[in-house]
Amino acid sequence: MNEMELLRELAQETPLPAPAELDAARARLAAAIATDPDPDAAAAAEVAPHQLFPSAGQPVGPLLPPAPAPVLTAGTFMRGGAITSAAYLIAALPFIDDVKGSVLGHRLTAGPLTITLVILAGLAVVALWLWMARATSQGQGWARTLCCVLFGLATLELVGTHGLALAAAVLTWLSGLAAVWLLWRPASRAFFKSAKEARSIAARSEVSRSEQTR
Amino acid sequence: MRRGRGSAADDDAAVIESSRREPERFAVLFDRHAPHIYRYLARRADRQVADDLVAETFLAAFAKRDRYDLGHADARPWLYGIATNLVNQHRRDEVRQYRIRQAVPAEPEEPGHAERVAADVTAQAMRTLLTEALTALPASDRDVLLLIAWEQLTYQEVARALAIPVGTVQSRLHRARTKVRQILAGTDAGATYEELTTNE
Numbered sequence: 001m002n003e004m005e006l007l008r009e010l011a012q013e014t015p016l017p018a019p020a021e022l023d024a025a026r027a028r029l030a031a032a033i034a035t036d037p038d039p040d041a042a043a044a045a046e047v048a049p050h051q052l053f054p055s056a057g058q059p060v061g062p063l064l065p066p067a068p069a070p071v072l073t074a075g076t077f078m079r080g081g082a083i084t085s086a087a088y089l090i091a092a093l094p095f096i097d098d099v100k101g102s103v104l105g106h107r108l109t110a111g112p113l114t115i116t117l118v119i120l121a122g123l124a125v126v127a128l129w130l131w132m133a134r135a136t137s138q139g140q141g142w143a144r145t146l147c148c149v150l151f152g153l154a155t156l157e158l159v160g161t162h163g164l165a166l167a168a169a170v171l172t173w174l175s176g177l178a179a180v181w182l183l184w185r186p187a188s189r190a191f192f193k194s195a196k197e198a199r200s201i202a203a204r205s206e207v208s209r210s211e212q213t214r
Numbered sequence: 215m216r217r218g219r220g221s222a223a224d225d226d227a228a229v230i231e232s233s234r235r236e237p238e239r240f241a242v243l244f245d246r247h248a249p250h251i252y253r254y255l256a257r258r259a260d261r262q263v264a265d266d267l268v269a270e271t272f273l274a275a276f277a278k279r280d281r282y283d284l285g286h287a288d289a290r291p292w293l294y295g296i297a298t299n300l301v302n303q304h305r306r307d308e309v310r311q312y313r314i315r316q317a318v319p320a321e322p323e324e325p326g327h328a329e330r331v332a333a334d335v336t337a338q339a340m341r342t343l344l345t346e347a348l349t350a351l352p353a354s355d356r357d358v359l360l361l362i363a364w365e366q367l368t369y370q371e372v373a374r375a376l377a378i379p380v381g382t383v384q385s386r387l388h389r390a391r392t393k394v395r396q397i398l399a400g401t402d403a404g405a406t407y408e409e410l411t412t413n414e
Contacts, residue, residue: 003344003394007363010344014257016249021261025252025269029244032273036237186262194269 024068024190031198067137068191074182075133078147081175082129088168089122136183139195144183151176226289230282240276247290248272251297254365258301267304271297286374294365295375298357305353340398347397355390358383 067075128150135143154173161169182188226243233240251271255264274296275289282292348356357376361367369387373380 003347003391003398004363006340006344006398007359007394010341011257011364014253017252017256017261017264021265022244022248022252022268024265025248025272026241026244028269029241029272029276032276033237033240036276187265190262190265190269 024187024194028194028197031194067139068187070182070185070188071136071139071191074179074188075137077175077179077182078129078133078136081172081179082126082133084168084171084175085122085125085129088164088172089119089126091164091168092122093119136179139192139199141192141196144188144192147176147183148180151180225287227282227284227287230279230289231284233276233279237276240272240279243275243289244272247293250290250365251293254294254360255297255301257364258360259304263304267297267300270300274300288371291367291371291374294361294367294371295377298361298375302353302357343398344394347394350397351390351393355386355393358386359390359394362387 132143132147132150136147151173154169154176157169158166158173224242226246229239229242229246233243248268252264252268255267255271259267271293275293278296282289286292348360351359354376358372361372361375362369367375369380369383372383376383378386
């Protein structure tokens with residue numbers, strides 16, 4: 001066995017990719033094809049990537065690349081965070097009369113307004129989790145940034161929390177940690193990058209179409 | 215990875231030519247070659263880097279398709295050339311990939327405990343030496359060596375891919391092989407290599 005054969009043996013360790021592993025690259029090429037400046041390419045602008053790539057495993061939707069596994073898993077963690085927050089809200093309802101504390105120096109008492117505000121805040125947290133899960137799966141970069149900011153705030157929330165609230169805070173914090181980590185994996189970064197490119201291309205096409213119709 | 219195609223009408227040059235009028239035809243070239251280009255990039259960098267570089271390769275090829283020499287029916291050397299240029303811009307990822315290979319043992323395949331352990335030790339020693347040797351090569355020599363050893367391109371195809379004369383391909387390959395051989399044979403673990411080469 002000579003060095004060339006040894007090298008070939010080393011190369012055997014890397015298999016061919018599964019079709020889904022090429023989805024992000026396929027979508028980026030499809031976006032480039034769709035906006036090719038060639039005058040004959042006008043019709044191609046209306047062609048969706050999955051029509052360009054009939055051999056692809058799954059349709060990828062108009063110009064947007066499909067979300068890779070880490071982003072989808074991050075979405076699952078965020079929905080898990082929503083469920084935990086909702087469960088905590090339900091579990092805390094019987095004790096809501098005990099709500100005491102202070103916000104921005106104002107003393108809180110368990111009046112109807114306070115109770116309403118606490119419930120609304122709890123529902124807003126649940127809605128926020130679900131909204132971020134949806135937005136990140138669509139490749140919205142700002143949603144990923146917002147997720148990181150809220151994770152930072154959730155870390156602060158851990159301090160000075162006790163009992164059931166602490167358990168819920170730890171669970172949601174762990175969901176947030178997993179989601180943030182997954183959203184910054186290389187495959188996720190490539191997805192957000194290509195989604196941004198696809199959006200800017202679509203925006204440019206929209207502008208040129210509206211200029212043509214004028 | 216040699217492919218025999220039925221007719222000239224669907225060879226790569228014909229696809230590229232038609233993609234100048236109908237850009238969506240370029241997708242055929244992607245479906246045909248992207249898995250192999252991806253694997254080449256994953257071998258040299260890693261899978262995450264390959265995700266990005268395979269897209270960059272085909273975007274660059276698409277942008278440059280008007281300059282493709284239609285006299286060449288097979289576009290693989292052209293694509294490998296673009297991919298090689300891109301991977302050379304990610305040297306640190308490439309070196310890191312070789313180091314990971316040194317650190318991570320391959321999956322054992324041989325049955326039987328004693329044989330398996332011996333085979334694993336030998337394989338691991340060889341992997342370490344090989345990856346060390348690849349890291350030590352100049353990039354231009356490594357490009358030639360890997361395109362021939364891993365992607366099984368011919369001298370002429372490598373010459374096209376890297377835009378160098380065939381004679382340069384031969385001299386770079388000779389230099390790279392000599393250096394790899396020296397590194398493999400010049401260490402204690404290189405005894406394994408000596409055994410392997412003498413048992414041929």
